[in-house]
């Protein structure tokens with residue numbers, strides 16, 4: 511019993527937290543995707559059935575609305591026909607609004623595109639509750655049903671869209687007719703001859719996981735509907751509160767992740783701006799004092815390229831040795847001390863004013879685990895007098911959406927450092943869709959995908975030369 515409770519708790523935590531960081535296509539496991547489908551169908555059922563008691567129509571049921579429009583046109587019941595068309599329009603606008611929000615958020619490189627749509631839906635649910643309560647006071651039936659009914663259809667359109675996009679059209683949380691049809695199709699395959707019965711027949715495969723998934727979604731829809739109907743009859747329009755709360759909860763971690771990330775990036779940029787302003791001030795005052803002393807500088811102040819680069823600290827974080835071998839190769843270009851992130855200490859960081867971090871990316875865009883475990887140590891370190899260069903190791907073919915994105919996790923901690931060795935996008939020879947390692951139109955450092963690139967060593971040598979010069983400044 512205790513293990514069952516533990517497992518259930520873990521599943522809920524998984525669903526609502528860790529794995530939903532990136533509530534994002536390709537980044538959600540099938541198990542979590544299935545649970546999310548059930549939860550969304552449950553909410554869809556609750557809104558739909560609860561909404562029926564609140565506004566007198568099934569607001570997710572657009573086939574019904576269209577049939578109603580057709581019937582009432584035939585019967586010349588214009589008001590009913592208009593209502594049905596408006597319901598359909600509201601549903602379509604809701605779907606368009608949700609889809610637009612998701613597209614917009616993706617374009618802004620937010621990870622929380624789906625979470626954002628859920629939050630908006632939750633807010634509209636609350637607005638619906640408020641509107642229905644207010645209009646109810648007027649006691650005018652027309653005033654009550656028209657805006658609230660359309661809001662409900664709009665919300666239903668949004669609700670259906672999130673799962674439809676997230677599942678590439680496989681799961682539609684308010685479209686039970688489709689599931690019933692698909693289950694029927696799969697059942698027919700169970701009853702049909704298999705190749706094992708007769709090798710000459712074309713094989714007909716039954717998709718059992720599909721049957722399970724769709725039956726689960728349908729059961730969740732009914733259960734949600736039952737609770738929704740019960741809730742509305744028990745507490746009236748207040749039933750929107752728990753529904754909105756669950757939607758807020760589902761979207762919370764992905765939105766929280768984005769807020770945290772953007773806040774850190776903002777802090778980083780603010781710090782850089784301040785540093786630049788201070789450097790400019792210092793430069794101007796130096797110029798003034800030089801002018802006052804009527805000094806003519808005949809030889810330009812050069813950075814000594816011959817300066818021996820001493821004491822470069824190179825730290826690598828590597829799971830299977832990829833980032834380690836890149837670090838070892840780069841290290842040949844410097845007088846250096848090389849250390850595994852596992853062994854990284856405050857003393858090592860304090861002993862080096864010039865550091866190179868070489869890290870691979872794992873787990874859907876996350877920094878390699880040993881380095882991640884040292885982020886607290888990095889946060890406690892003063893990087894303001896240090897010069898840093900970064901190297902990201904990743905896989906552009908299998909992970910084009912999160913290519914070398916783990917590098918970005920260094921930034922909050924090392925934002926005070928002088929960062930050198932940024933590279934142009936054009937110098938990166940790989941195909942990828944998205945990378946959080948890109949800042950201000952450049953990669954934060956050298957980017958390497960060893961598995962598909964024979965030229966990475968030549969690129970690393972060239973990069974090391976540039977970094978050497980930058981370290982010497």
Ligand SMILES: Cc1cc2nc3c(=O)[nH]c(=O)nc-3n(C[C@H](O)[C@H](O)[C@H](O)COP(=O)(O)O)c2cc1C
Nearest residue numbers: 828829830831832833870873875904905909913914
């Ligand atoms: C489970 C797993 C997840 C990965 N996720 C990413 C990713 O999100 N982004 C990326 O660029 N590379 C990703 N990669 C590719 C690794 O970063 C790449 O294979 C790298 O060479 C591994 O280096 P390492 O052996 O030093 O850890 C992933 C690899 C694995 C095995």
